[in-house]
Amino acid sequence: MIHKDWDYYLSSFRTYLKLERALSENSIANYTFDVERLITYLAQYNEVISPLEVTPDLIQAFLYQINAEVAPTTQSRIISGLKSFFNYLLLERCLDKSPMDLIEVPKTGRKLPDVLALEEIDLLMEGIDHSTPEGYRNRVILETLYSCGLRVSELTHLRKSDLFFEEGFIRIIGKGEKHRFVPIGPDTMGFINRYMQEIRSHLKIDSKYSDIVFLNRRGRQLTRAMIFTIVKNAAVEIGLKKQISPHTFRHSYATHLLENGADIRAIQLLLGHESITTTEIYTHVNREHLRSVLEKFHPRSSSVNEK
Numbered sequence: 001m002i003h004k005d006w007d008y009y010l011s012s013f014r015t016y017l018k019l020e021r022a023l024s025e026n027s028i029a030n031y032t033f034d035v036e037r038l039i040t041y042l043a044q045y046n047e048v049i050s051p052l053e054v055t056p057d058l059i060q061a062f063l064y065q066i067n068a069e070v071a072p073t074t075q076s077r078i079i080s081g082l083k084s085f086f087n088y089l090l091l092e093r094c095l096d097k098s099p100m101d102l103i104e105v106p107k108t109g110r111k112l113p114d115v116l117a118l119e120e121i122d123l124l125m126e127g128i129d130h131s132t133p134e135g136y137r138n139r140v141i142l143e144t145l146y147s148c149g150l151r152v153s154e155l156t157h158l159r160k161s162d163l164f165f166e167e168g169f170i171r172i173i174g175k176g177e178k179h180r181f182v183p184i185g186p187d188t189m190g191f192i193n194r195y196m197q198e199i200r201s202h203l204k205i206d207s208k209y210s211d212i213v214f215l216n217r218r219g220r221q222l223t224r225a226m227i228f229t230i231v232k233n234a235a236v237e238i239g240l241k242k243q244i245s246p247h248t249f250r251h252s253y254a255t256h257l258l259e260n261g262a263d264i265r266a267i268q269l270l271l272g273h274e275s276i277t278t279t280e281i282y283t284h285v286n287r288e289h290l291r292s293v294l295e296k297f298h299p300r301s302s303s304v305n306e307k
Helices: 005-019 025-042 056-067 072-091 118-126 133-148 152-156 186-198 224-238 246-259 264-271 281-297
Strands: 169-173 179-183
Touching: 005 025, 005 072, 025 056, 025 072, 056 072, 118 133, 118 224, 118 246, 133 152, 133 186, 133 224, 133 246, 152 224, 152 246, 179 264, 224 246, 246 264
Parallel strands: none
Antiparallel strands: 169 179
């Protein structure tokens, strides 16, 4: 049996995340899931435990269990979510001390993002059957992901009223409901316009989604899962061995900009990163590119001497 206070405090926590921290629905859902995982663990005890009665020992036991079930990156996210929840209870003066105070986040290292070569991106787009309405829509979706560097949620929420094609920009509502304007090229605008005129205009559109650009065949907003499926199927179609996701197009967008001389600060603004340190991971990718150039072309490189 679960103590009734969990529902009350978790509901208040969600309201706090939405109104005071201005987090997206996806982020709020992740935080909620992390706390619910702890609740499920505590429910196995015969004793009914309130969120105000959770001890460091209970947290340690919970983390010991999930240590064998999830990857270090997921452990880190769960710990971060629980820290936020109990810090909220401190903020509300429901607690004098957080049971998470001495809990350390496991070191996971910083994995460099996967990147697609331009040739691979072209193959993915051309490998889709453009002759069907859904196929052409999917091709336009991949084009937009790469050409504008969008997060998957930014793509699914893109609205007709966000398209400022005369000015050459689209308005993106990113994390924390923050707005940014991203340049869009004429080719991508052409793809979107054709999709809107020849495919979207023939759908029976649910009035709730009348302003959403990319819709499913029932005239409703596409889900995040559907975008992942589109990307996965495109990779299978051309026999691509890399493990890719919608975010791979965003990584590739940033990396290709950097390789072609774009300023890191400009890339930060285009991606909508709050901190420049988030964007700086792409400088590591760029160093790998520079190393490969050096090895290929420098006269002292062994690969050049072997030719």
